[in-house]
Amino acid sequence: xxxxxxxxxxxxxxxxxxxxxxxxxxxxxxxxxxxxxxxxxxxxxxxxxxxxxxxxxxxxxxxxxxxxxxxxxxxxxxxxxxxxxxxxxxxxxxxxxxxxxxxxxxxxxxxxxxxxxxxxxxxxxxxxxxxxxxxxxxxxxxxxxxxxxxxxxxxxxxxxxxxxxxxxxxxxxxxxxxxxxxxxxxxxxxxxxxxxxxxxxxxxxxxxxxxxxxxxxxxxxxx
Amino acid sequence: xxxxxxxxxxxxxxxxxxxxxxxxxxxxxxxxxxxxxxxxxxxxxxxxxxxxxxxxxxxxxxxxxxxxxxxxxxxxxxxxxxxxxxxxxxxxxxxxxxxxxxxxxxxxxxxxxxxxxxxxxxxxxxxxxxxxxxxxxxxxxxxxxxxxxxxxxxxxxxxxxxxxxxxxxxxxxxxxxxxxxxxxxxxxxxxxxxxxxxxxxxxxxxxxxxxxxxxxxxxxxxx
Numbered sequence: 336x337x338x339x340x341x342x343x344x345x346x347x348x349x350x351x352x353x354x355x356x357x358x359x360x361x362x363x364x365x366x367x368x369x370x371x372x373x374x375x376x377x378x379x380x381x382x383x384x385x386x387x388x389x390x391x392x393x394x395x396x397x398x399x400x401x402x403x404x405x406x407x408x409x410x411x412x413x414x415x416x417x418x419x420x421x422x423x424x425x426x427x428x429x430x431x432x433x434x435x436x437x438x439x440x441x442x443x444x445x446x447x448x449x450x451x452x453x454x455x456x457x458x459x460x461x462x463x464x465x466x467x468x469x470x471x472x473x474x475x476x477x478x479x480x481x482x483x484x485x486x487x488x489x490x491x492x493x494x495x496x497x498x499x500x501x502x503x504x505x506x507x508x509x510x511x512x513x514x515x516x517x518x519x520x521x522x523x524x525x526x527x528x529x530x531x532x533x534x535x536x537x538x539x540x541x542x543x544x545x546x547x548x549x550x551x552x553x554x555x556x557x558x
Numbered sequence: 559x560x561x562x563x564x565x566x567x568x569x570x571x572x573x574x575x576x577x578x579x580x581x582x583x584x585x586x587x588x589x590x591x592x593x594x595x596x597x598x599x600x601x602x603x604x605x606x607x608x609x610x611x612x613x614x615x616x617x618x619x620x621x622x623x624x625x626x627x628x629x630x631x632x633x634x635x636x637x638x639x640x641x642x643x644x645x646x647x648x649x650x651x652x653x654x655x656x657x658x659x660x661x662x663x664x665x666x667x668x669x670x671x672x673x674x675x676x677x678x679x680x681x682x683x684x685x686x687x688x689x690x691x692x693x694x695x696x697x698x699x700x701x702x703x704x705x706x707x708x709x710x711x712x713x714x715x716x717x718x719x720x721x722x723x724x725x726x727x728x729x730x731x732x733x734x735x736x737x738x739x740x741x742x743x744x745x746x747x748x749x750x751x752x753x754x755x756x757x758x759x760x761x762x763x764x765x766x767x768x769x770x771x772x773x774x775x776x777x778x779x780x781x
Binding site: 393396397406408409410413437439440444446450456460464474485489 | 620632637639656660673
C-alpha cells in the first residue's frame with residue numbers, strides 16, 4: 336500500500352477473501368453503483384489493515400471501509416443498510432416489517448454468530464496466544480458453522496417458500512450474507528449435506544451477475 | 559422451564575445476564591411497550607436454551623427471542639430494528655442516512671466483533687474443547703474488548719460532539735449496544751481509563767429509566 340489513499344470516491348477498501356468486503360461488493364453490484372476499488376492486504380508484512388494511512392480510516396483495523404463524499408464508514412452491514420437507504424432500487428430488504436426482520440435475523444446470525452468467530456484475527460489468536468494447531472483451528476471453524484447452519488436451514492425452508500432466494504423471490508440482505516458464508520464453508524470442507532435449501536439458494540445466487548462478479552476469485556487482488 | 563410457553567404476547571424470552579436480551583429490554587423500555595417476560599436459564603441443567611420447547615422458537619439455541627402475534631424473531635439487532643420500524647416513536651436511529659449509518663457502525667462493531675467472541679458458548683468451548691484455564695479465558699475476554707474499544711472511543715468523540723449520547727442528543731442503537739458492553743467490561747475488570755468518552759456516555763445512559771430498568775441486576779431472574 337502506498338502512503339496515499341485515493342481521493343476520488345466512492346471507494347471500497349477491501350480484500351478479495353474478506354467475507355465482509357465480499358458482502359459489500361455484492362450490494363454495490365446489486366445497486367449498479369460505480370466505485371473505485373482499493374485493496375488492503377490482510378497478511379503481507381503483518382497486514383496493511385493495522386498501518387497508516389488505512390488505520391486512520393478504519394480504527395478497528397478491519398476491512399471493508401466505504402468512503403463516499405464526507406462519509407467514512409466501516410462494518411459491512413452498516414454499509415449495506417446505508418446503500419439500501421441512499422439508493423433504494425432494487426431494495427435489499429422486503430417491504431413488510433416482519434419480513435424485513437426475518438431477513439435481518441438470518442443476516443445477523445451469519446454476521447454475528449459465525450463469521451466473527453472464524454475470521455483471520457481470531458484464528459491467529461488461537462494459533463499464537465493459545466497454541467492451537469491446524470487440526471484444532473479446523474474443528475473450531477467447522478464448529479461455529481455447524482452450530483448455526485441448522486437454524487439457517489430451517490429459517491430458509493420457512494421464509495423462502497418456493498422462491499429461489501432466502502426470503503422468496505427477491506434477493507435480500509440474508510442472501511448477501513449467505514453466499515460468502517457458503518463460500519467459506521466450502522473452502523474449509525464443511526459438509527453441507529444436511530443443508531439442502533441453503534445449497535440450493537446459494538446456487539441460485541451464484542447465477543446472478545452481481546454475485547458472480549463479487550466472488551473472491553474474480554477480484555483483481557486474488558492470489 | 560415448563561413444557562408450556564406463554565400464549566399471550568408480545569413476549570420476550572431472555573436471561574438477566576445475556577447482553578443481547580439486555581439490549582432488547584432497553585429498546586422495549588425506550589418504546590414504552592408492554593410485554594411478558596419469560597426467562598430461559600442459560601446454565602442450569604446444561605442450559606434450557608437447547609431444550610424443547612424453547613429450541614423450537616429459537617433453533618440457534620440463543621436468547622433473546624421476541625414473539626409478537628405470528629412473528630417469532632431472534633437476533634437482538636433484528637428485533638430492535640423491527641421495533642423501530644413498527645413503533646417509530648421515539649426513533650432509535652437518526653433521520654439522516656449518514657448518521658444512521660454511523661450509529662449502526664458502532665452498534666455492529668460491538669454486536670459482531672466483541673460480544674459474540676465473549677459469550678458463554680465460546681467461553682465454554684475454550685474451556686472444554688481447548689482446555690483454556692480461567693486466566694486464559696480472562697485474557698481472551700479482555701483482548702476482544704481492548705481490540706475494539708479504541709475505535710469506539712474515537713467514533714464516539716467524533717459522532718457525539720458535545721451531546722451526552724453516542725450520536726449526540728438522542729439515544730440510538732449505538733447506545734443500546736454500548737451500555738450492555740460496558741456492563742460486561744466492568745464485570746470482567748477491563749481497564750477503562752483509555753476510554754473516557756465511552757465511560758461518560760455510559761454514565762449518561764444509566765441515568766435514563768429505560769436503561770436502568772433493563773440492567774441485569776434489576777431483572778426478576780437475577781441471581
